[in-house]
Amino acid sequence: MTVRIEKLIYKDFEEFYKLYSLTLENDFPGYTKPVIDYFLNKIYTREALINWLSSGWKIVFIAKNQEKILGFAMLDKPYGGVCFCRWLGVLKKARKKGIGKKLINAWLDFSKSYGCHKVEIASQPESREFYEKCNLELEGKRNLSYFGINQYIFGKTIGQPDDEVMTKD
Numbered sequence: 001m002t003v004r005i006e007k008l009i010y011k012d013f014e015e016f017y018k019l020y021s022l023t024l025e026n027d028f029p030g031y032t033k034p035v036i037d038y039f040l041n042k043i044y045t046r047e048a049l050i051n052w053l054s055s056g057w058k059i060v061f062i063a064k065n066q067e068k069i070l071g072f073a074m075l076d077k078p079y080g081g082v083c084f085c086r087w088l089g090v091l092k093k094a095r096k097k098g099i100g101k102k103l104i105n106a107w108l109d110f111s112k113s114y115g116c117h118k119v120e121i122a123s124q125p126e127s128r129e130f131y132e133k134c135n136l137e138l139e140g141k142r143n144l145s146y147f148g149i150n151q152y153i154f155g156k157t158i159g160q161p162d163d164e165v166m167t168k169d
């Protein structure tokens, strides 16, 4: 299967949003239904995401096989030299084929090209082993954290802190 990674553009937004909603609804077992509804209907709505994408506050990479979207990584705009990956998901039937790793690499490449010195992610317990396999470093565990789940904090240093990068925008 040939999978390429692209930056999300407007024409693919609806298909991306369908996969994003499906992933939140089915693949984050620690979040209750009201929490998922809150994410989808109050925070990460279509309108909010379109605004954030067009203003650069969020960056989304998608994984495509031919024209079908199989996965996504949603990043926050780098802040303080650190790029945080907010959401990551791969379509259930396309998992364990290396797509998640490709999305992680796209995140790392983007962060390096931005000049970031670090990347970070907060993993739900179910995905801990995946991030270890991606060679991110486990930096700690938050107990009963945001929205009531335990989170494993992973990070990776990718450069030296740079005042110009950390204070731009």
Ligand SMILES: CC(C)(COP(=O)(O)OP(=O)(O)OC[C@H]1O[C@@H](n2cnc3c(N)ncnc32)[C@H](O)[C@@H]1OP(=O)(O)O)[C@@H](O)C(=O)NCCC(=O)NCCS
Pocket (backbone or CB within 6 Å): 023, 027, 028, 087, 088, 089, 090, 091, 094, 095, 096, 097, 098, 099, 100, 101, 102, 122, 123, 124, 126, 127, 129, 130, 133, 134
């Ligand atoms: C986590 C997720 C993105 C992984 O995507 P994927 O495309 O299956 O990952 P890959 O195929 O690139 O896997 C890379 C490696 O991690 C391993 N791996 C993937 N998912 C794993 C899991 N749940 N548990 C243990 N190992 C896992 C793979 O076997 C592979 O190992 P290898 O390098 O030894 O071959 C996907 O399972 C997913 O969307 N899960 C639901 C949402 C989620 O948990 N997102 C992360 C949010 S914190």
